[in-house]
Amino acid sequence: MRALDFAYMWDLVPVLLGYVPLTLFMALVGMFFALILASVMAVERVFRVPVLDVFVRLFISFFRGTPLLVQLFLFYFGLPQVLAFLTTIDGVTATIMGLTLHFSAYMAESIRAAILGVDRSQWEAAQAVGMTQTQMMLQIILPQAARVAAPTLVNYFIDMIKGTSLAFTLGVTELMGATQKEAAGSFLYFEAFLVVAAIYWIMVEALSFAQRHLETYLNKAYAR
Amino acid sequence: MTSHAGISINGLNKSFGETSVLKDISLDIAPGERVVVIGPSGTGKSTLLRCLNYLDRPDSGTIRVGDLTVNPAKASRSDILALRRRTSFVFQNYALFANKTARQNITQALITVKGQSKADAQARADEILRETGLADKADSYPAALSGGQQQRVGIGRAMALDADLMLFDEPTSALDPEWVGEVLDLMRRVAEKRQTMLIVTHEMQFAREIADRIIFMSDGQIVEQGTPEKLLETPEDPRTQAFLRRVAKTGS
Ligand SMILES: Nc1ncnc2c1ncn2[C@@H]1O[C@H](COP(=O)(O)OP(=O)(O)OP(=O)(O)O)[C@@H](O)[C@H]1O
Numbered sequence: 001m002r003a004l005d006f007a008y009m010w011d012l013v014p015v016l017l018g019y020v021p022l023t024l025f026m027a028l029v030g031m032f033f034a035l036i037l038a039s040v041m042a043v044e045r046v047f048r049v050p051v052l053d054v055f056v057r058l059f060i061s062f063f064r065g066t067p068l069l070v071q072l073f074l075f076y077f078g079l080p081q082v083l084a085f086l087t088t089i090d091g092v093t094a095t096i097m098g099l100t101l102h103f104s105a106y107m108a109e110s111i112r113a114a115i116l117g118v119d120r121s122q123w124e125a126a127q128a129v130g131m132t133q134t135q136m137m138l139q140i141i142l143p144q145a146a147r148v149a150a151p152t153l154v155n156y157f158i159d160m161i162k163g164t165s166l167a168f169t170l171g172v173t174e175l176m177g178a179t180q181k182e183a184a185g186s187f188l189y190f191e192a193f194l195v196v197a198a199i200y201w202i203m204v205e206a207l208s209f210a211q212r213h214l215e216t217y218l219n220k221a222y223a224r
Numbered sequence: 225m226t227s228h229a230g231i232s233i234n235g236l237n238k239s240f241g242e243t244s245v246l247k248d249i250s251l252d253i254a255p256g257e258r259v260v261v262i263g264p265s266g267t268g269k270s271t272l273l274r275c276l277n278y279l280d281r282p283d284s285g286t287i288r289v290g291d292l293t294v295n296p297a298k299a300s301r302s303d304i305l306a307l308r309r310r311t312s313f314v315f316q317n318y319a320l321f322a323n324k325t326a327r328q329n330i331t332q333a334l335i336t337v338k339g340q341s342k343a344d345a346q347a348r349a350d351e352i353l354r355e356t357g358l359a360d361k362a363d364s365y366p367a368a369l370s371g372g373q374q375q376r377v378g379i380g381r382a383m384a385l386d387a388d389l390m391l392f393d394e395p396t397s398a399l400d401p402e403w404v405g406e407v408l409d410l411m412r413r414v415a416e417k418r419q420t421m422l423i424v425t426h427e428m429q430f431a432r433e434i435a436d437r438i439i440f441m442s443d444g445q446i447v448e449q450g451t452p453e454k455l456l457e458t459p460e461d462p463r464t465q466a467f468l469r470r471v472a473k474t475g476s
């Protein structure tokens with residue numbers, strides 16, 4: 001046993017905090033694209049568009065069925081070998097791509113379930129007033145499904161934030177990579193990783209707090 | 225109110241699997257006519273209304289509204305949209321958009337379907353909310369409204385569409401008895417404007433009051449029809465007589 005080097009930890013905090021923006025950037029951009037892709041796939045799965053449905057199911061199955069790390073390596077090391085125009089792909093892009101595709105597969109299933117959970121009367125009322133399918137989905141069904149899916153989607157976002165740490169395996173100096181470097185210089189591994197764990201933890205707790213407010217906001221229409 | 229087109233239904237058939245629910249229904253409704261449909265449970269009354277705006281697609285038979293004729297053999301998506309835009313539907317369970325306020329429930333279709341400006345739609349919605357006695361509930365969500373209030377919004381939403389035919393599927397049967405009166409009152413006011421209406425209801429007194437014609441349906445067919453006096457007082461078909469006797473017993 002040795003005592004923790006608190007002074008070292010204290011000094012490390014501002015250094016590591018400097019990498020938080022990159023982590024959030026990768027997670028936010030990934031979440032943005034994943035939400036769009038997942039919504040499109042979820043709607044497709046509900047309507048079962050011929051031919052397209054086979055591809056979407058295959059996509060979802062693959063990205064849920066293989067580890068995120070394998071997918072990241074596939075994009076980062078693999079893609080440039082098969083796509084001639086991609087001489088190289090930078091680690092941040094590969095990470096965002098991997099996070100987007102991986103989590104969109106999970107999110108598509110949550111959103112699909114939420115869409116199917118919207119009461120039949122809502123679909124019929126939208127049709128009865130003469131809305132097109134697109135109007136019905138955008139105005140009535142998806143907003144109601146969003147309320148049901150939101151807590152799960154925030155949980156995936158939390159997973160995504162933690163998932164950005166894998167970018168370090170692609171040589172990106174993000175929060176995790178920076179910690180690794182600092183620790184290797186000081187040999188104070190325990191201290192360094194304790195600090196980075198605390199930073200992730202606080203980010204996730206802040207999100208959980210936001211999640212509760214989001215739920216209250218989304219449930220506003222349904223309060224008696 | 226703009227002038228409305230008449231409705232002509234010809235040879236409508238609908239089956240669910242093996243069971244034939246509508247059998248060769250033909251029916252003309254004149255502009256401004258108020259028609260009430262009565263009949264035993266499971267007879268196809270709801271199915272008839274749902275076929276008239278293609279919530280259920282008929283197997284065969286044409287529906288004509290003014291210059292629009294829709295035939296399930298060749299109805300395109302845009303034909304169906306056109307038909308739905310010339311009819312409006314009041315649901316038994318209200319079916320208000322749960323994520324929209326009372327006012328938005330009314331403006332929604334005016335803006336997205338009819339392409340009205342937000343300001344025009346709001347003005348029209350406020351007019352209707354006053355008419356339905358819900359001006360103070362404009363910003364309430366359906367979950368915060370009583371059954372009677374929800375159904376009045378449901379009727380208001382349908383009124384706003386200014387349809388050639390308003391369809392009502394048992395608009396009061398899901399309501400607690402205390403709210404039935406206010407909903408029937410509102411329907412009376414709609415009827416007074418000579419809005420063409422096709423109403424399925426078990427409220428016999430109300431039917432007698434507002435109907436120009438009552439249709440008795442049984443087993444997927446129109447058995448008998450006539451003025452309220454004629455159909456309710458001197459029904460000819462034994463099935464109509466049996467039904468009215470049963471209703472008289474349970475209704476009082
Ligand atoms: N989607 C459906 N799938 C299968 N059968 C259906 C469907 N909708 C209606 N039916 C059947 O069609 C028949 C007519 O139903 P419908 O709801 O039109 O009757 P109704 O006259 O409105 O009865 P009620 O007075 O009870 O509302 C019933 O036997 C019903 O079970």
Ligand SMILES: [Mg+2]
Pocket residue numbers: 269270271393394
């Ligand atoms: Mg019915």
